[in-house]
Amino acid sequence: MSITREASEFKKAAAKLTKDLRHRSLIRNALKKYEVARNAKCSLFQDWQAARQTAAEIKWDAINHLDSHLAEFARNLEAHGTHVHWADTAARAREIILKIVREKKARSIIKSKVMTGEEIHLNKALEDEGFDVVESDLGEYIVQLRHEAPYHFVFPAMHLTRGEISDLFARELGTAPTDSPEELTMIARRVLRGKYIAADIGISGANFGIAETGMISITENEGNARLTCALPKVHIALMGIEKILPRLADLALFLPMLGAAGAGQMLTAYNTMYGGPRQPGEPDGPEEFHVVLLDNNRTGLLADPEQRDALHCIRCGACLNVCPIYKNIGGHSYGTTYQGPIGSVITPHLRGLQQWKHLAFASSLCGACTQTCPVKINLHHHLLQSRRNAIAQKPVWWEKIAFDCLSFLFNHAGLFSLGMKLGRIGQVFHPLIKNTRFDPASAWTRSRELPRVAPQTFREWWQNRK
């Protein structure tokens, strides 16, 4: 089977990271802390499971009536003076944003965390045109300086130690080395202060879009999004069309669920709704507010009723945090914007099934993701469905033959019995070829001993009882 380039790179990255015990230990400790905090906050809810069901139903309403909610959202935004743009594709979204930036003759752009921005490779497009773009979220700022992608969409720099960050700052900013996270944070705060004040344009994402009132909602801890959306004269928000919630009061449920599941906090420090540019009577705020609505194949996923609920995702990152695959291979191995279980579900839809199906196969289907998802997306079942879809489109010839043979074998118990007897003989000789290139079981024997066929199988034991 010809393996795609993406699958090959994934396997290489996974092979490397799974052997890196330092990385394994670092991520495990980070996520243990998260788990303690998350369990504490979820247990404060009077009924977390009922909350999940309610949240699932609200998102079901939002997505299964997306046309009317989205139209209402745009209408209400425009009624308060916001410019609404519709982008079919990543390229179109880049064009729209570049056009605004060019028109404003912007010299400096400040960004808060925008996962859809990563998805459309916005920074590169802006930088290629000579615009100065600065990430204001501390984790994003750090990985930007390292010319790296974010490692996790909620904790972008989870994979780095304070030592590595100190070295980075010393190298890029000329600051004195320090092993205090507080001092490192203050360095970034000082550097970014000037950028906030000088920036002509602030670009943000949106955690939610409220149809009823025409507002976007942004959840953060640092206050960098608050500043990004307060000081520059122009605010551009990029939002996936699936972020819609029908009513403002829905946030009373979604903000604490996002906080608890995503960060182990009842609410993050700043949860802010933006409903327009500066309104009459307000002392500050941007003169212009633009919302760019992004499709980029979300409507393709929408058209699959079996997996449509993947669009319910509120990007909390909880599924990443509990995924044993994620914990062992880390965020960069996925090689794509959205990592972990949700990433493995949506990426084949957003970027092509055949090129990205390996993400659906790279799972033991343990179901921890489905169990934890605040909006009850049936994540691990979707991975199974994607496997089925990929194989139905393009079966792997030797796998098909193997499974046809296996089906025959399994359906003829006499043959199966014979097979086990032969196995008993074969295993005597197997050590000769074990873990060599002649070993058909080398994928297993690379790191494990094979189980032995017992001297008496169960069916032989049963037979002998009579």
Added chain:
Amino acid sequence: MNERENILGRIRKAIRVPAPVPGTHGPSRPVSERESAADIPEWLPRVGDTFGERLALFRANASDLKADFVLLDSPEQLPVKLREIAAAEGWKKVATHSNALTDGACAALGLPVLRTDAGFEPQDMESCDAGISACDALIAQTGSVLVTSQSAGGRALSVLPPHHVVLARREQLLADLPAAFALLQAKYAPAYPSLISFITGPSRTGDIERILVLGAHGPKKLTIICL
């Protein structure tokens, strides 16, 4: 216009086949008209029924969040308290907006005061040691302060200066988030302010080895003075 119709058209076509409601494996069933949404207050953390319980909860939450909460016995104590904080922190200049609570208190500080009402340069606010604002509500359930660009002097005042001081009245203490959204609707709809923000503790980050650091970009200190 064309792209709008493209996208909406694709959506309409896609949703013609209904999807199952999560939590129900099998054929889809219609979601009843928001019965479950009305139950939201029942799922969220317990709040308590009396003002005393709610105040205690707010105080406890604020403490966990490393926000300072001060309950004053009388309005006369407000300028005294503010002068005390100003002296302890060596304030040289403060920013505020014009408001029944803030006006007298800030005047009593005897310091240069930047008022946001008539507009201001960000650089000028950057040189302020504190931003003093009113608020729309305090929320017991989460220990949050609810502000808007109308009630709290704009967007930057509550986030740019390194110390945010919130002045609130006891009556502004609400039980929970659903109550907060009900208040916003009652007070502002349909002409909502362009910014509504729930502030829950000072600015923070855990981006470096998941270790908590306060004052990442927003205020390092949050003080809530309640009359």
Added chain:
Amino acid sequence: MKITLFIPCFMDACFPKAGAGAVEILERLGHTIDYPRELTCCGQPAFNSGYWPEAREVAVKVLDRLGNSEAVVIVSGSCGAMIKNFYPELFAGTENEARARDLSAKCHEFTDFLVSRLGAGDLGARFPHRVTFHDGCHGLRELGIKQQPRKLLAHVRGLELVEMGEAESCCGFGGTFSAKFPMISTAMGENKYGSALETGAEYIVSNDSSCLMHVQGLLDRQGIPLKTIHIAEVLNSR
């Protein structure tokens, strides 16, 4: 009661004592065992690999044979989940959809059957060792099996159960996943036996011998003396 016992393919070949244990325990409780010799596999390998038509070829034989059973007990969390939860999905939209649902209603995993259907507790077992329990993912999350094995182990004489950290964390087997992504599978297995070693247990017990097969394979390669054993064998020890 006449109980139809489904024995997973790898249990038949490599861990027959677990199957024998299940037979003897149920017979001791006064039931007759119907062992469907013509069945060998639940169809999960093909299903997991995306070959659903091929999986149906095997699964339909299971439907045929077990359709008339009074009660079906499956000595495995993962095969149990396959037959009980995934057969309805596998046969959705086909003529066998209803039969799959009917069979699903009759299926129980072994420890769940003992505790929930038979109300069993003390089986007269003796296993004087310190053990720890691994919750196989399919049993745990698809079938809700958590307390049942522990209730049964609590009655075993001489047995000391020490819970491991991250008991619910996947061992890394995942069926064909273990061969398709062996490096990830291995790392997950290493984490699992690491947690087990910290308890000082002599045995890892589980209701899923596929998990144990994978972890034991890793332990043997490393020469670590920690042993694995299926709960049916423990409960049948005297």
